[in-house]
Amino acid sequence: MLSLYRIPAIIYTQLSNKAVIFTLALMPFLRLVYLAMHNQLTAHPIEYIEHSTGFWSLAFLMLTLSLTPMRLLFKTTRQMRLRRMLGMFVFFYATLHVLAYVWLDYAFSYDEIIKDVIKHPRIWVGLIAFTLLLPLAATSNHVSIKRLGANWLKLHKVVYLIAILAVIHFWMLVKRDITEPISFAIVLFLLLAIRLFFKFIAMRRKQR
Amino acid sequence: MQPKSDIAPSDITPRGVFESRRDFIKKAGLGLVVSAATMLNSPIMAATQSNTRLPSRKLKSISTAYGRGEKLTSYEDVTSYNNFYEFGSDKSEPAVNAKLFKPQPWTITVEGEVRKNKSIAIEDLLRLAPLEERIYRMRCVEGWSMVIPWIGLPLYELIKWAEPNSNAKYLEFVSLHDKQQMPGQNLPLLDWPYTEGLRMDEAMNPLTLLAVGLYGEVLPNQNGAPLRLVVPWKYGFKGAKSIVSIRFTEKQPVSSWMKVAPREYGFFANVNPNVDHPRWSQSTERRIGTGLFASRIKTQMFNGYAEQVAHMYTGLDLSKYF
Numbered sequence: 001m002l003s004l005y006r007i008p009a010i011i012y013t014q015l016s017n018k019a020v021i022f023t024l025a026l027m028p029f030l031r032l033v034y035l036a037m038h039n040q041l042t043a044h045p046i047e048y049i050e051h052s053t054g055f056w057s058l059a060f061l062m063l064t065l066s067l068t069p070m071r072l073l074f075k076t077t078r079q080m081r082l083r084r085m086l087g088m089f090v091f092f093y094a095t096l097h098v099l100a101y102v103w104l105d106y107a108f109s110y111d112e113i114i115k116d117v118i119k120h121p122r123i124w125v126g127l128i129a130f131t132l133l134l135p136l137a138a139t140s141n142h143v144s145i146k147r148l149g150a151n152w153l154k155l156h157k158v159v160y161l162i163a164i165l166a167v168i169h170f171w172m173l174v175k176r177d178i179t180e181p182i183s184f185a186i187v188l189f190l191l192l193a194i195r196l197f198f199k200f201i202a203m204r205r206k207q208r
Numbered sequence: 209m210q211p212k213s214d215i216a217p218s219d220i221t222p223r224g225v226f227e228s229r230r231d232f233i234k235k236a237g238l239g240l241v242v243s244a245a246t247m248l249n250s251p252i253m254a255a256t257q258s259n260t261r262l263p264s265r266k267l268k269s270i271s272t273a274y275g276r277g278e279k280l281t282s283y284e285d286v287t288s289y290n291n292f293y294e295f296g297s298d299k300s301e302p303a304v305n306a307k308l309f310k311p312q313p314w315t316i317t318v319e320g321e322v323r324k325n326k327s328i329a330i331e332d333l334l335r336l337a338p339l340e341e342r343i344y345r346m347r348c349v350e351g352w353s354m355v356i357p358w359i360g361l362p363l364y365e366l367i368k369w370a371e372p373n374s375n376a377k378y379l380e381f382v383s384l385h386d387k388q389q390m391p392g393q394n395l396p397l398l399d400w401p402y403t404e405g406l407r408m409d410e411a412m413n414p415l416t417l418l419a420v421g422l423y424g425e426v427l428p429n430q431n432g433a434p435l436r437l438v439v440p441w442k443y444g445f446k447g448a449k450s451i452v453s454i455r456f457t458e459k460q461p462v463s464s465w466m467k468v469a470p471r472e473y474g475f476f477a478n479v480n481p482n483v484d485h486p487r488w489s490q491s492t493e494r495r496i497g498t499g500l501f502a503s504r505i506k507t508q509m510f511n512g513y514a515e516q517v518a519h520m521y522t523g524l525d526l527s528k529y530f
Contacts, residue, residue: 119489
């Protein structure tokens, strides 16, 4: 019989189930496809797709970065198995984001794009973040982990820089109402602060 | 023996009160009938009868040659994608949050460097000159554009009525400041009320329009009801909405956007493909409603109205006075 007190444990188990998370993580994309098919992407569909994919790549980045703090705070490890998949969803939505810009917005007219990138810090900050994401996505597999060894960990620390750049990129877009970028900045700050705090504790322990 | 009444004399309603109460009930009943009758004619009823259009009244106007042949942006897009921070910072919010806004009754005051401060009711303002329909391109500083069939009267008609004195060099437009009706004003996004400004020659230019309607109807609330400014050769934010006051000044006014971001928004804000905004490219624009795979179009100098307005800016360094 199902006991009520087991519900949190069941939710936790299910939320660390890869198939469940995969399906959930695909929802923002399926929603866009649905809205596009029903002509409901607002009056400015390209901007809507750009904003939506940008939002979700940032959201998945925050989720990916929250797994370790969760382990440190609650001593749970099951969620760690989701890290690679969530990381790949960051890459998936970021790629859609860049595609929407390069393809839908600028129809691959590179001279226009280069002008836009050079003139607007918002764009080049985003572009640097995306470029840095490429090697991480390319090495998110067992073979690379084995081959790179200790360097793999070093390489993947770049994700912190990517996160900071991505939040700045969002912040620079917003005209006046900075509620959303500031929320992302606060979440990112907490996720990094928790890591630093535990690192600090561990260092103190070693010294003794 | 008479039974003792358990009603105290003080409980008995005096005749006068009793009668006035009946009168009140009668009047209230009549009032209900009257209001029901007006309801039949009201925008709310119109809205329930046809749900394709927002509650509105038809507005008669004379057609003009302005923008003839331009492909119009759909009514749906014009009324659902609005930068109107008084009703929320997301462009989908004004259409929802402005539903309960009351654009009537409405008066506009003219103040400052005028012969005499005075005010005019919106109904009287509509009679200052025949209403014209004009199709104008609207270019937003964010890099998108629309083509809108406005209804309104040239601003110079109101200026003539206002009788500015010789000190009047600029006009400042002040939008309504009412937190009750405009929920966005509870956030410190801008220094409320919204203000914008024009130089006298710009305000007197025949292109400058005081719009009171679009698509043959009175302005929907989210588009700046009941009265807004339309300056088609300038970026959209110059078009102050829900205007309550026009001040004639000697000094150049500082607009709301200039106050919060002077590096990004200048006083002139003329559409100019050669002067970039720090965030958005101004050389091209996206026309709303052209679909997912349409390409961007080239932005024209003064939004394509150079012939009518360029003469006002000869000798002015447009990259400095952006």
